[in-house]
Amino acid sequence: MSLLVVGSVALDSIQTPFGQREDALGGSAVYFSTAASLLTHVQLVAVIGDDFPEAHVKLLESRRIDTSGLVKVAGGKTFRWRGRYGANLNEAETLDTQLNVFADFAPTLPENFRDAPFVFLGNIHPSLQARVLDQVRAPKLVAMDTMNFWIQGERAALLEVLKRVDVLTVNDGEARLLAQEPNVVKAARAIQRMGVKQVVVKRGEYGALFFDEHAHVFWAPAYPLESVFDPTGAGDTFAGGFMGYLARQGRVDPRSLRQAIVMGSVMASFTVEEFSVDRLATVTAADLRNRYDTVQRLTAFEPVELA
Amino acid sequence: MSLLVVGSVALDSIQTPFGQREDALGGSAVYFSTAASLLTHVQLVAVIGDDFPEAHVKLLESRRIDTSGLVKVAGGKTFRWRGRYGANLNEAETLDTQLNVFADFAPTLPENFRDAPFVFLGNIHPSLQARVLDQVRAPKLVAMDTMNFWIQGERAALLEVLKRVDVLTVNDGEARLLAQEPNVVKAARAIQRMGVKQVVVKRGEYGALFFDEHAHVFWAPAYPLESVFDPTGAGDTFAGGFMGYLARQGRVDPRSLRQAIVMGSVMASFTVEEFSVDRLATVTAADLRNRYDTVQRLTAFEPVELA
Numbered sequence: 001m002s003l004l005v006v007g008s009v010a011l012d013s014i015q016t017p018f019g020q021r022e023d024a025l026g027g028s029a030v031y032f033s034t035a036a037s038l039l040t041h042v043q044l045v046a047v048i049g050d051d052f053p054e055a056h057v058k059l060l061e062s063r064r065i066d067t068s069g070l071v072k073v074a075g076g077k078t079f080r081w082r083g084r085y086g087a088n089l090n091e092a093e094t095l096d097t098q099l100n101v102f103a104d105f106a107p108t109l110p111e112n113f114r115d116a117p118f119v120f121l122g123n124i125h126p127s128l129q130a131r132v133l134d135q136v137r138a139p140k141l142v143a144m145d146t147m148n149f150w151i152q153g154e155r156a157a158l159l160e161v162l163k164r165v166d167v168l169t170v171n172d173g174e175a176r177l178l179a180q181e182p183n184v185v186k187a188a189r190a191i192q193r194m195g196v197k198q199v200v201v202k203r204g205e206y207g208a209l210f211f212d213e214h215a216h217v218f219w220a221p222a223y224p225l226e227s228v229f230d231p232t233g234a235g236d237t238f239a240g241g242f243m244g245y246l247a248r249q250g251r252v253d254p255r256s257l258r259q260a261i262v263m264g265s266v267m268a269s270f271t272v273e274e275f276s277v278d279r280l281a282t283v284t285a286a287d288l289r290n291r292y293d294t295v296q297r298l299t300a301f302e303p304v305e306l307a
Numbered sequence: 308m309s310l311l312v313v314g315s316v317a318l319d320s321i322q323t324p325f326g327q328r329e330d331a332l333g334g335s336a337v338y339f340s341t342a343a344s345l346l347t348h349v350q351l352v353a354v355i356g357d358d359f360p361e362a363h364v365k366l367l368e369s370r371r372i373d374t375s376g377l378v379k380v381a382g383g384k385t386f387r388w389r390g391r392y393g394a395n396l397n398e399a400e401t402l403d404t405q406l407n408v409f410a411d412f413a414p415t416l417p418e419n420f421r422d423a424p425f426v427f428l429g430n431i432h433p434s435l436q437a438r439v440l441d442q443v444r445a446p447k448l449v450a451m452d453t454m455n456f457w458i459q460g461e462r463a464a465l466l467e468v469l470k471r472v473d474v475l476t477v478n479d480g481e482a483r484l485l486a487q488e489p490n491v492v493k494a495a496r497a498i499q500r501m502g503v504k505q506v507v508v509k510r511g512e513y514g515a516l517f518f519d520e521h522a523h524v525f526w527a528p529a530y531p532l533e534s535v536f537d538p539t540g541a542g543d544t545f546a547g548g549f550m551g552y553l554a555r556q557g558r559v560d561p562r563s564l565r566q567a568i569v570m571g572s573v574m575a576s577f578t579v580e581e582f583s584v585d586r587l588a589t590v591t592a593a594d595l596r597n598r599y600d601t602v603q604r605l606t607a608f609e610p611v612e613l614a
Contacts, residue, residue, distance in 0.1 A: 216605070224491075295526075
């Protein structure tokens with residue numbers, strides 16, 4: 001089934017301990033749709049300037065991504081982000097952000113996108129996320145991402161949109177900040193009481209936790225990588241694998257949700273191996289299956305034997 | 308089968324955001340043997356002063372713990388540690404350490420302890436760990452713990468003893484420091500090249516990683532707790548559950564090793580719920596089985612369905 005994503009398309013300049021790259025293809029909607037398009041048909045809504053390289057658009061179009069919602073602003077400049085990672089690669093230090101055309105982004109969905117059964121609201125202003133929801137007709141599943149900037153600065157608008165979505169994807173720190181609770185299990189429960197049915201807590205190299213509607217928890221592993229090159233986009237790639245798998249299955253049952261979480265985790269493991277979507281763009285179905293199977297083997301254990 | 312442990316017995320004074328406790332029963336050998344004695348017969352080698360409350364000795368003796376290797380130094384004072392945890396409970400700040408009788412600890416094993424098939428060397432000076440190994444005859448499995456203090460200050464002695472043990476249990480930071488490698492997977496592999504066959508990396512609320520002799524990785528969960536009261540002793544409790552289960556099974560095969568890691572993780576989840584061994588000492592076999600089963604349910608997922 002079709003999967004609609006609204007988010008950022010960016011040109012990222014990144015320094016890591018292993019190298020640097022200028023104006024690399026980035027942004028939440030790019031990582032999300034590159035991942036999800038391995039699994040299903042994606043409808044992309046975003047904005048770029050006329051400085052955005054045509055080759056990047058071609059790359060997206062070469063996949064199962066409908067770019068008819070990708071608006072190019074004449075005379076505008078594409079959203080740019082510049083960041084740096086230290087030795088532990090855990091958190092990016094933002095050196096510069098130029099919103100450019102993203103500052104006036106007011107997403108309008110092409111008519112044929114409004115029936116999308118699966119919807120992902122990337123990390124944008126909560127009022128824009130609400131605006132997208134106003135335009136979709138009868139989605140089967142809506143997920144959203146957010147960040148500390150909106151949690152602290154636009155809390156009221158964020159709480160409003162939260163009530164309208166099925167799944168929130170956040171990292172540990174965002175969950176704690178949103179719930180104002182240091183224990184991550186309690187924090188997720190508190191977020192559910194705000195009105196969102198299900199919460200995914202992304203924990204980077206430690207995997208993810210999924211809290212479902214029935215108070216069950218799923219503890220998902222990360223693929224244990226020997227080399228992490230650039231963590232940029234891992235969270236959005238995770239969301240792309242998660243939503244892409246559910247859209248492909250066309251159903252949202254407990255079994256599919258767990259498989260989808262693991263698929264998100266597997267997908268993210270490719271993104272962090274190179275800059276931008278360099279690695280992710282070359283991933284095949286066989287690659288996904290191999291890592292998924294590996295993750296299953298590395299988490300399996302037998303029931304306990306106690307008299 | 309019997310399980311020998313050599314380590315510290317201490318009186319801990321602890322502050323957490325939830326309360327404080329003076330002179331609580333603590334020390335690596337106490338947490339380890341309290342946990343392991345739920346599963347097997349434990350032989351304890353440690354030292355105390357004559358200020359050590361008799362009630363604490365009674366508590367240990369009321370379990371399957373042979374205290375004939377617990378030496379009381381007349382006129383000596385028991386090892387004391389004072390520490391404090393901040394809001395995130397991740398790391399203790401040491402406020403004071405008084406080695407007291409522990410400063411001159413030179414472990415001598417009672418004759419009937421020397422045939423122990425399972426041996427755990429708690430976190431003591433590497434040369435003392437080697438001294439214990441000199442005294443055991445033909446152990447089936449030897450595991451050891453260590454800490455940053457020895458990794459930085461007694462590296463040569465530590466590397467010597469490492470070659471003589473089967474399993475090293477360390478946390479993330481210790482693994483990185485020992486291997487001088489930020490990636491935890493690479494770090495564990497590097498530690499294996501130092502001569503230890505298997506490495507357990509304890510990751511607190513994120514579970515544990517186990518690297519076996521055949522380059523396989525096992526990714527173990529933690530039991531997701533809504534309330535962590537005092538993390539002191541979690542790592543030693545983990546080791547006690549791990550070694551206790553293997554000693555109980557009497558074999559060290561891949562299946563038992565994975566079960567043992569999960570048992571360690573489950574065991575640690577009880578310790579952190581209260582001060583000292585207050586919670587751990589009341590745990591039953593049914594409690595262990597319940598949490599183990601819960602952990603198995605919360606990590607289960609089905610194979611991927613990709614055409």
